[in-house]
Amino acid sequence: EAVARPVGICSMMKLPVQASAAGLDAAFVGVPLDTGTSNRPGARFGPRQIRAESSLLRRFNGSTGAAPFDSLHVADIGDVNVNPYNLPESCRLIRGSYQHIVGSGCVPLTLGGDHTITYPILQAMAERHGPVGLVHVDAHTDTADRALGERIYHGTPFRRCVEEGLLDCGRVIQIGIRGSSYDPDPYKYCREQGFRVVPAEECWMRSLAPLMAEVRQQMRDRPVYISFDIDGLDPAYAPGTGTPEVAGLTPAQALEIIRGCRGLNIVGCDLVEVAPMYDVSGNTALLGANLLFEMLCVLPGVKTM
Amino acid sequence: EAVARPVGICSMMKLPVQASAAGLDAAFVGVPLDTGTSNRPGARFGPRQIRAESSLLRRFNGSTGAAPFDSLHVADIGDVNVNPYNLPESCRLIRGSYQHIVGSGCVPLTLGGDHTITYPILQAMAERHGPVGLVHVDAHTDTADRALGERIYHGTPFRRCVEEGLLDCGRVIQIGIRGSSYDPDPYKYCREQGFRVVPAEECWMRSLAPLMAEVRQQMRDRPVYISFDIDGLDPAYAPGTGTPEVAGLTPAQALEIIRGCRGLNIVGCDLVEVAPMYDVSGNTALLGANLLFEMLCVLPGVKTM
Amino acid sequence: EAVARPVGICSMMKLPVQASAAGLDAAFVGVPLDTGTSNRPGARFGPRQIRAESSLLRRFNGSTGAAPFDSLHVADIGDVNVNPYNLPESCRLIRGSYQHIVGSGCVPLTLGGDHTITYPILQAMAERHGPVGLVHVDAHTDTADRALGERIYHGTPFRRCVEEGLLDCGRVIQIGIRGSSYDPDPYKYCREQGFRVVPAEECWMRSLAPLMAEVRQQMRDRPVYISFDIDGLDPAYAPGTGTPEVAGLTPAQALEIIRGCRGLNIVGCDLVEVAPMYDVSGNTALLGANLLFEMLCVLPGVKTM
Amino acid sequence: EAVARPVGICSMMKLPVQASAAGLDAAFVGVPLDTGTSNRPGARFGPRQIRAESSLLRRFNGSTGAAPFDSLHVADIGDVNVNPYNLPESCRLIRGSYQHIVGSGCVPLTLGGDHTITYPILQAMAERHGPVGLVHVDAHTDTADRALGERIYHGTPFRRCVEEGLLDCGRVIQIGIRGSSYDPDPYKYCREQGFRVVPAEECWMRSLAPLMAEVRQQMRDRPVYISFDIDGLDPAYAPGTGTPEVAGLTPAQALEIIRGCRGLNIVGCDLVEVAPMYDVSGNTALLGANLLFEMLCVLPGVKTM
Amino acid sequence: EAVARPVGICSMMKLPVQASAAGLDAAFVGVPLDTGTSNRPGARFGPRQIRAESSLLRRFNGSTGAAPFDSLHVADIGDVNVNPYNLPESCRLIRGSYQHIVGSGCVPLTLGGDHTITYPILQAMAERHGPVGLVHVDAHTDTADRALGERIYHGTPFRRCVEEGLLDCGRVIQIGIRGSSYDPDPYKYCREQGFRVVPAEECWMRSLAPLMAEVRQQMRDRPVYISFDIDGLDPAYAPGTGTPEVAGLTPAQALEIIRGCRGLNIVGCDLVEVAPMYDVSGNTALLGANLLFEMLCVLPGVKTM
Amino acid sequence: EAVARPVGICSMMKLPVQASAAGLDAAFVGVPLDTGTSNRPGARFGPRQIRAESSLLRRFNGSTGAAPFDSLHVADIGDVNVNPYNLPESCRLIRGSYQHIVGSGCVPLTLGGDHTITYPILQAMAERHGPVGLVHVDAHTDTADRALGERIYHGTPFRRCVEEGLLDCGRVIQIGIRGSSYDPDPYKYCREQGFRVVPAEECWMRSLAPLMAEVRQQMRDRPVYISFDIDGLDPAYAPGTGTPEVAGLTPAQALEIIRGCRGLNIVGCDLVEVAPMYDVSGNTALLGANLLFEMLCVLPGVKTM
Ligand SMILES: [Mn+2]
Ligand SMILES: [Mn+2]
Ligand SMILES: [Mn+2]
Ligand SMILES: [Mn+2]
Ligand SMILES: [Mn+2]
Ligand SMILES: [Mn+2]
Ligand SMILES: [Mn+2]
Ligand SMILES: [Mn+2]
Ligand SMILES: [Mn+2]
Ligand SMILES: [Mn+2]
Ligand SMILES: [Mn+2]
Ligand SMILES: [Mn+2]
Structure with a gap:
């Protein structure tokens, strides 16, 4: 490298x-x-910290051979504006x-932010691509109807998406779901929509390559x-999150999931x-940065050396 | 004491x-x-942590002789409900x-929460007492008109109060104000309302008893x-806050201010x-707990031993 | 939910x-x-923090279908008094x-506190139930005879229990044991009493359902x-503990152990x-809160939806 | 210096x-x-951390010219053994x-530990020197009679010393006292013994040289x-302590106190x-290390360059 | 403001x-x-964190009326490259x-980095401006000759500058100096060069406006x-630094110093x-950001509203 | 034990x-x-902290029965001097x-420090023993040629060793390698030397006993x-390190590796x-202390009870 690692304005991976x-x-x-957060706030600083820790990343994926920057034109386009007082x-x-x-x-690779943001993002995606398939990693299904009377917060994005026809429901999978619930049958809504739900229990101590x-x-x-909600991972790997749930996925499984998406028609x-x-x-932000890099590495058009 | 300090459910000062x-x-x-916070969120956990650290407080004010619990009937009435998704x-x-x-x-002694909450509290106060005088300690005047188009957030409560006639403007004092500003003359609005503004610079290295x-x-x-906005104090004493400003008040000055309110007709x-x-x-929460106890000690009717 | 998550006095799971x-x-x-702690103190604040983090828990166990609050009458009865200066x-x-x-x-579900406390708790249990079986998860057997001449500290509770006939020794299992030892054969005493000891090594990378x-x-x-001593888990999952030992159990295994107790005649x-x-x-306290909830979910009489 | 600062076994100031x-x-x-602690434990690690941070200290006192190591034979004699389970x-x-x-x-310069330890230390001092004068810096008088029925913990050492005749009571001064109290007149006992009590309020924003x-x-x-109880200082300077009280002394005042002891017949x-x-x-430990070095610098026999 | 505070790439004050x-x-x-650090490293991340926290700054100096961005053309020009392996x-x-x-x-306003960097910066300054006057705030004089045989590290920059004629020695002032020393007369070298040294002791509890x-x-x-070495301030205000010394300056004094430089011919x-x-x-980084903003506000040509 | 755990000067395992x-x-x-660190510095305090946390270790390996102190004469010989300004x-x-x-x-058991130090250590080893075999656990191969033009930093030690003939290249194994890379084929150099490289992917969810x-x-x-570079482990287990990489080894695997070295002719x-x-x-330091103890336990001549 031509410059020392701490040198330079904090963009993602030091991209322009x-x-x-x-x-x-x-x-x-x-x-x-992060106004959509139900428990511990702070995800508003997720983008800043992910960018800061991403300085440790290098340009090739040594494990898969992917060379995204030799394949695609990629930049950091900064943050979109939000209004933290008004969801x-x-x-x-x-x-x-x-x-x-x-x-x-x-193709946008988004640094959140709480999960509320996926709802308006998918509005924009579906406007262009029609209803999309969804690979959703999370401890939570995020399909609640409302909380405290509100329809928009980080527990509801995928129900809103269903209601607006943004998802191709037969092509939705939710992986890593777990935790106590407001309802004795927490996956009922998802099943009814045709989602596939893979609880964390089905992932424990197991490779997810077959899945x-x-x-x-x-x-x-x-x-x-x-x-990808970072709380899909066990809090040991990702303590820096707002609604952690015990007994989650491992980073190895996270990499298996993302690398397993190679070949798909990923639009965001x-x-x-x-x-x-x-x-x-x-280190939570560093993990987030790595997962974003791995997503970049499986985008359509990325060559493998 | 009959019980060890860590024993018991975390109410304020272990009150019923x-x-x-x-x-x-x-x-x-x-x-x-804390949805009204413009910078670092987290004040939603202020009440919880203030209560936890308040276990160190004892029932008398050894410095002033105040014996609030021998004078007044006091309890912790828990939290009022809020909707973090909708200010x-x-x-x-x-x-x-x-x-x-x-x-x-x-008389309510409130554990915040961000400063937005003082606006609806003063609505209720003024309904009962008419326009009130205000002793406001803060790094900020909190009299902005709006931010991002919103009229309600933690930078605006006192302008909203003025507009609704909740304040007796000739009886408003703001102490500890400082920091960079959006406007070259940041106290113009306050002066126009008749507030007295005491910038932090006028407090440096000085007893506030004369004030x-x-x-x-x-x-x-x-x-x-x-x-009392805890950010009125220097961040050395109160690092746990969302919009810290350098070169603020000291805890000794905070005690001088609160103890100096003894004899006033304090309604909240x-x-x-x-x-x-x-x-x-x-320790920020511990400081907050102490300041709340000191406020209790100057309420009308509190006897001094 | 009717109230926002941070709202309310910190009882376990917001129970009355x-x-x-x-x-x-x-x-x-x-x-x-925590006076019985040999290394890092601080467990005296375990109950307070477990209660604080338990606000994230919801009333059903989505994984097992258990509905404890529809089955049993449960409350938080606060803390028992202790004397930290006198074990x-x-x-x-x-x-x-x-x-x-x-x-x-x-049936008491106890929030510790260091492990010393299990000795007097088992005295009370055995008075009512006679010698009890024990499912003991821990990095340590806690069967030392004494330390620094003292018979009571967090390394000795189960030897004291054996001596007083509180345990039905053929029905004792200790899971997750590991770490360096004062003795080249650290399990000798346990074996002699008839305990089953399952070292962590036998648990590595393996489901504990068969066990x-x-x-x-x-x-x-x-x-x-x-x-359940939280240090039975690997310090990655439970860093907040006083005598951590490397290479411990995972939360998934902890859930397998507790869920595997379903059907037993659990008395505490x-x-x-x-x-x-x-x-x-x-997050260590959050994990503790979850494990306590899971224990509640396997108590006799808890219905599954 | 011949060796880099992080090099070497952690003795106080790298002494032999x-x-x-x-x-x-x-x-x-x-x-x-730290078993005598009423609130937050952890002072058992005070000696270790003070030694670690003392590596920043150099051998001369540039402010006073004191050259202790050119004047006295000084070493670190390690820790005395204690029994944390039995006060x-x-x-x-x-x-x-x-x-x-x-x-x-x-002359012993002690790295504590909670304040309980001063009681047995003064027993040994008085055996040799007779009743001693005392310069006591603290937020608390530490003259309670008992807590939870116990006569020995960190709130009682100086009452025990009075009772055993270890103190020359007319030559006792307590500086920095403050905080809420169990009694409306918290200094009554001290006054009755003839102690001089200087509350923190009398020290605020003032040089202590005249005192x-x-x-x-x-x-x-x-x-x-x-x-010297580190909690005599404001928690801003010494957050790492178990029973912090707001509005305390400054490090400058602490130095004035210790340097003001120059010329006294200091025996410990x-x-x-x-x-x-x-x-x-x-930094709390670093402050402690500095205060210990300053005490060394005023011992009888220390030359000034 | 048009955008929320956490929005945007982290440049200083969100400047272009x-x-x-x-x-x-x-x-x-x-x-x-930060390779020049003798004690705790980490200042390599100073620029990144100062930029991050500078998002709290607004464009006017409400206390002095300075309007730097209406007066000067200012930007963030990123980091200069360094080689952490080779000083x-x-x-x-x-x-x-x-x-x-x-x-x-x-005019460069530098975000360090350890104090070593001022040596090469002053080389460049003096090439253009000739020997410069120096207002140096620090706990240390940074005029050592060498350490471990090395002539370049953060304890020597100003001796190197003297040797190379970069300083106009009669116009050098060092404020806030304190701490233990390698030499019984630590200011001898400085005095001999004609520097004015103002030890911290002369600043305690005193306005620096007369100075x-x-x-x-x-x-x-x-x-x-x-x-301005942030360790000139007391560690209570600036704990995030590598060689803290107790009993330092206050932020109010720091502002007095910088604002007192208004009118000088500041070149860097x-x-x-x-x-x-x-x-x-x-908060240490936030303080650093504020001090840099205050320096900007006293540059020649900055108008006051 | 005769002394309480926190008692005593911090040598490794309280050895003389x-x-x-x-x-x-x-x-x-x-x-x-730690001057050789490319990202986050701080490893200079590794030896100090490892020694501090090693106080939790006891003298026998209960899992393997190893009794190193009954077999070998072992001590802590303190630190070697280094020059942090000059690699x-x-x-x-x-x-x-x-x-x-x-x-x-x-046989030296070294507490680092960044990985640069292994290069001069192996120079000394090879002088005595000739080219040595190497069991290298790490996230990185540390075989870069140079960075920023420098040949010596923590990314190059093993290339330098190869060049100087210090390694018996057919007897080198590198375990746990992973992460993004500067080159699409990151193991090319290692393969060419005859090293065996075992990427982390080949270790996931698998016992390493067969390896x-x-x-x-x-x-x-x-x-x-x-x-053994602690970053070979997943950051969940070892967050305290400078260049963490996601999805690494577990402590159980680390123990399998070290215990699997039993019987080898280990010289350092x-x-x-x-x-x-x-x-x-x-806990990272505690893990480091445990791994060093485990290495001691497999040295030639260590008896098993
Ligand atoms: Mn989610
Ligand atoms: Mn989630
Ligand atoms: Mn405010
Ligand atoms: Mn404010
Ligand atoms: Mn235990
Ligand atoms: Mn244990
Ligand atoms: Mn005390
Ligand atoms: Mn005290
Ligand atoms: Mn300096
Ligand atoms: Mn300095
Ligand atoms: Mn390495
Ligand atoms: Mn490495």
């Missing part, structure tokens, strides 16, 4: 920063919103920004969105719920 | 917890809201709760509310903006 | 707080003692308190006590050694 | 470690006990160890012991109540 | 980032080097970069450089030794 | 400290250098010190050095890259 997605194949973009307004702002990003033909073979079948060649990705203050080591 | 303010002279009450709705919930508290003749003599003159014998008090995760020692 | 166990089927109770006196205080709890027919089938055989239908449970200051994320 | 005080004029000695036994162990140290004519001139008069040329010193886990920066 | 100083009146520039080479890299910055007529009137006399109208400024990991609150 | 290796079979030795000079200092240690026939059987074949009965060992400030729990 540009104001718009025009001309890009893929773009990292931050959405620093519905934030959703409108996000939707508008992503309409521009997606409209230019660019991903099935997922590739399920997704076929139509548009797929990857939404996000990594949400990194709340840095709960992990003073910075 | 009761569901309503009925029959109380004064009550500690929490408002765990205007939270304000309505808070206003409603405080109408009940104040309606029963009880408080003037404040007692200013407040006369009419109703006064004390609103709050201590806001404790965001515990930014102070892992717990 | 009541002063005694009378009329309860099961009760959460704290024992904030033998603390043991007398604890024993006395538990005699009352157990005497009312209530638990054997445990159910071993325990038969007679009274069983579950004593504890979760000990959470020392929050060594885990500023709060 | 020796097993006994024989032949030494002064010795640093640790007492890693009275710990006191016996400490007393015995200090009888040996003092018996050899060596120390009076103290030198008070102490005359007879034996004096300095007992301690620095107690550093609980490192509450200050992850290490 | 540009690659060179061409066309700028003043520029913020980072030097992320002399790093110095060459820094010198070269600053020759370009200074050569374009731009600054003298400094303005001393500096006259010739070029002055401000070098730096703020060094912020090591963020020792202050998890981020 | 001696100035030289003379007469010892094995010695713990610290190398507090090549540090390497010369380390090499010199290890020539003495190895020359006396003592170690092969390693014992590979190493034969000739001299072997174990170099190191445990490097513990940077304590990134793990405030102390």
Whole structure:
């Protein structure tokens, strides 16, 4: 490298920063919103910290041979604006920004932010691509109807998406789900929509490569969105998050999931719920940065050396 | 003491917890809201942490001789409900709760929460007492008009109060104000309303006892509310807060201010903006607990031994 | 939910707080003692922090379908008093308190506190139930004879219990044991009593479901006590503890152990050694809260939906 | 310097470690006990952390010109043994160890540990020197009679000393006292013994040099012991302590106090109540190390360059 | 403001980032080097964290009325490259970069990095301006000759500058000096060069406004450089630094010093030794950001509203 | 035990400290250098913290029955001196010190320090033993050629060793390698030298006992050095390190690797890259201490009870 690691303005992987997605194949973009959080806030600083820790990343994926920067035109396009005092307004702002990003033909790789943001992002995705398939890693299904009377917060995005026809429900998989619940049968709604739910219990001490073979079948060649809530992982690996649940996935399984998406028609990705203050080591953000890099490495068009 | 310090459910000062303010002279009450925060969130956990650290407090004020629990009937009435996803709705919930508290003749001592909450609290106070005087300690005047188009967040409560006639503007003092500003003349609005603004610079290395003599003159014998934003203090003493500003007040000055309010017709008090995760020692919350205890000690009717 | 998550006094799972166990089927109770700790103190704040983090828990066990609150009458009965300056006196205080709890027919779910407390708790259990079987998860056997000449500290509870005939030694299992030792054959005493010792090495990378089938055989239908030292888990999952040992159990295994106790005649449970200051994320306490909830879910009489 | 700062075994100021005080004029000695703590434990790690941070200290006092190591024979004699499970036994162990140290004519500079330890230390001091004068810096008078029925814990050492005639009560001064109290007149006992109590309020924003001139008069040329509880300082400077009280002394005042003791017949010193886990920066321990070095610099026989 | 505070790539005060100083009146520039640190490393992350926390700053100085962005063309020009494995080479890299910055007529405001960096910066300054006056705030004089045989590390920059004639020695002032020393007369070298040394003891509990009137006399109208080591402040205010010394300056005094430089012919400024990991609150970096903003506000040509 | 755990000067496992290796079979030795770190510094405090946390270790290995202190003469010989400002000079200092240690026939167990130090250590090892076999656990191969033009930093030690003929390349194994890379084929250099590289992916969810059987074949009965970079483990277990990589080994696997070395002709060992400030729990250092103890337990001549 020509410069020392701590040198330089904190963009994702030290990529050039540009104001718009025009001309890009893929773009990292931050959405620093956490007003949708039900428990510990702080994910508004997720994008900042993920960018900071991403300085440890290098340009090749030594494990898979992927060479994303030799394949695609990629930049960091900064953050979309949000309104932390007004969730519905934030959703409108996000939707508008992503309409521009997606409209230019660019694949967004989003640094969240709490999971609320996936709802307006998927509005923009579906406007362009029609209902999308979804690979959703999370401790929670995020399909609640409302909380405290509100329809928009980080527990509801995928129900809103279903209601608006943004998802191709037979091509939805939710992996890593677990934890206590408000209802004795917490997966009822998901099953009724046709989602496949893979509870964390089915993942324990097991390679997820076979599961991903099935997922590739399920997704076929139509548009797929990857939404990765860092709380899908066990809190040992990702303490810096707002609603941790015990006994989650491992980073190895996370890599199996993302690498298992290679070959799919991925049209967008996000990594949400990194709340840095709960992990003073910075390692949750570093993990988030790595997962975003791995998503970049499986985008259509990325060559393997 | 009959029980060891860590023993017992975390109420404020281990006071009995009761569901309503009925029959109380004064009550500690929490408002765990932080959606109005412009920078670092976390004040939603202020009430919880203040209560936890308050276990170190004992029942007498050895410095002033005040014996509040031998003078007044005091309890912890828990938290009022809020809606973290909807600031205007939270304000309505808070206003409603405080109408009940104040309606029963009880003086509320509030554990915040971000400073947004003082707006609906003062709505309830003024309904009962008419426009109130205000002793406001803060790094910020909190009289902005709006941010991101929103009229309600922690930068605007006192402008909203002025607009609604909740404040007796000639009896408002703001102490500890400082920091960079959006405007070259940041106190213009306050001056125009007739507020007295005492910038932190005028407090540096100086006893505030003389100032408080003037404040007692200013407040006369009419109703006064004390609103204490912990960021009025220097971040060395109160690192656990969301919008810290350098070169602030000292705890000694904070005690001079609160003890200097003795004799005033205090009808309510709050201590806001404790965001515990930014102070892992717990000492910001401990300071908040002490300041709330000191406020209790200067309430009308508290005897001195 | 009707109230936001941070709202409310910190009882376990926001359960009602009541002063005694009378009329309860099961009760959460704290024992904030850590004077028995040999290394890092701090477990005196375990109950407080477990309660704080338990606000994330919901009322159903989505994984097992257990509905404990639809099956049993449960409350948080606060903390028993202890004397941190005097271990033998603390043991007398604890024993006395538990005699009352157990005497009312209530099953105690204890929030520790260091492991010393299990000795006086088992005194009270055995008074009512006779010698009990024990499912003991821990990195340590806690069967030392003495340290620094003292017979009571967190390394000796189960030897004291054996000496007093509180345990049905053929129905004792210790799972997760590991670490360096004062003796080249550290399990000799346990073997001699007839305990089954399952070192951590035998658990590595393996489901414990088969082991638990054997445990159910071993325990038969007679009274069983579950004593869960959080240090049985690997420090990655539970950094907030006083005597961590490397290469321990996983949360998934912890859930397999507890869920594997379903059907046993469980008469009491504890979760000990959470020392929050060594885990500023709060996640060790959250894990402790989850394990206590899982223990509640396998108590006799809990229905599954 | 010949070696880099992080190099070397952690003795106080990298002094040679020796097993006994024989032949030494002064010795640093640790007492890693914290069972006497009423609130947050952790002071057992005070000696370890003070030694670690003391590596930043250099051999001369540039401010006063004192050259202690050119004047006295000084070493680190390690820790005295304690029994964390048994406070009275710990006191016996400490007393015995200090009888040996003092018996050899060596002045002990103690790294605590909670304040309980000063009681047995003063037993040993008074055996040799008769009743001693006391310069006591603290937020608390530590003259309670008992807590939870116990006569020995960190709130009682100086009452025990009075009862046993270890103090020359007319030559006792307590500086920095403050905080809420169990009694409306918290200094009554001290006044009755003839102690001078200087509350923190009398120290605020003021040089303590004039006070120390009076103290030198008070102490005359007879034996004096300095007992410095780090909580005498404001928690901003010393967050790492177990029972912090707001609005305390500053480090400048602490230096004025210690430097103001120059010329007194100092026979021993301690620095107690550093609980490192509450200050992850290490700076409380560093402050403790500096205060111990300053005490060394005012010992009889220390030359000034 | 048009955007929420956490939104945007982390440049200093969200200023535009540009690659060179061409066309700028003043520029913020980072030097992320910490190999010169003698004690705790980490200042390499000072620039990153100062930028992150600077998002709290607003564009006007409400206290002084300064409007720097209405007066000067200012940007963030990123970091100069350094070689953390080779201090002399790093110095060459820094010198070269600053020759370009200074050569374009731009005033650099440096975000350090350890204090080593001021040596090559002053090489570049003096090339352009001749020997400069120096306002140096620090706990240390940084005029050692060498350590471990090395002539370049953070304890020597100003001796190197003297030797190379970069300083106008009669116009050098060092404020805040304190701490133990390697030599009984630690200011001898400085005095011999004609520096004015103001030890921290002379600053305690005192306004520094009178001192600054003298400094303005001393500096006259010739070029002055401000070098501000954050450890000049007390560690209570700035715990995040590598070689903290007790009993230092206050932020109010720091503001008095910087604001007292108004009117001087300032040609460059730096703020060094912020090591963020020792202050998890981020407040040391926030203080550093504020001090840099205050320096900007006193640059020649800045208008006051 | 005769003394309480926190009692005593912090040597490794409370072993006696001696100035030289003379007469010892094995010695713990610290190398507090971190100037070779490319990302987060802090490993200079690794030896100090590992020693501090090692107080939890007891003298027998209960899992393997190893009784090292009944078999070998072992001590802590303190730290070798280093020059943090000059990497090549540090390497010369380390090499010199290890020539003495190895020359006396003592097996060094090194507490790092960053991985740079293994290069001069292996120079000394090979001088005595000829080219050695290497069991290298790490996330990185550490075989880069240079960075920023420098040939010596923590990314290059094993390439330097190859170039100088210090390694018996057919007897080198690197386990746990992973992470993004500067090159699409990151193992090319290693393969060309004849190293066996076992990427982390091949270790996931799998016992490494079979691998170690092969390693014992590979190493034969000739001299072997174990170099264990703590970042070989997943950051969940070892957050306190400078260049963490996700999805690493588990502590169980680490124990399998080290215990699998039993019977080999081990001539030296190191445990490097513990940077304590990134793990405030102390558990990374505790893990490091355990791994060093386990290495001691497999040294030639250690008896099993
Ligand atoms: Mn989610
Ligand atoms: Mn989730
Ligand atoms: Mn405010
Ligand atoms: Mn404020
Ligand atoms: Mn145990
Ligand atoms: Mn245990
Ligand atoms: Mn005390
Ligand atoms: Mn005290
Ligand atoms: Mn400096
Ligand atoms: Mn300095
Ligand atoms: Mn390495
Ligand atoms: Mn490595």
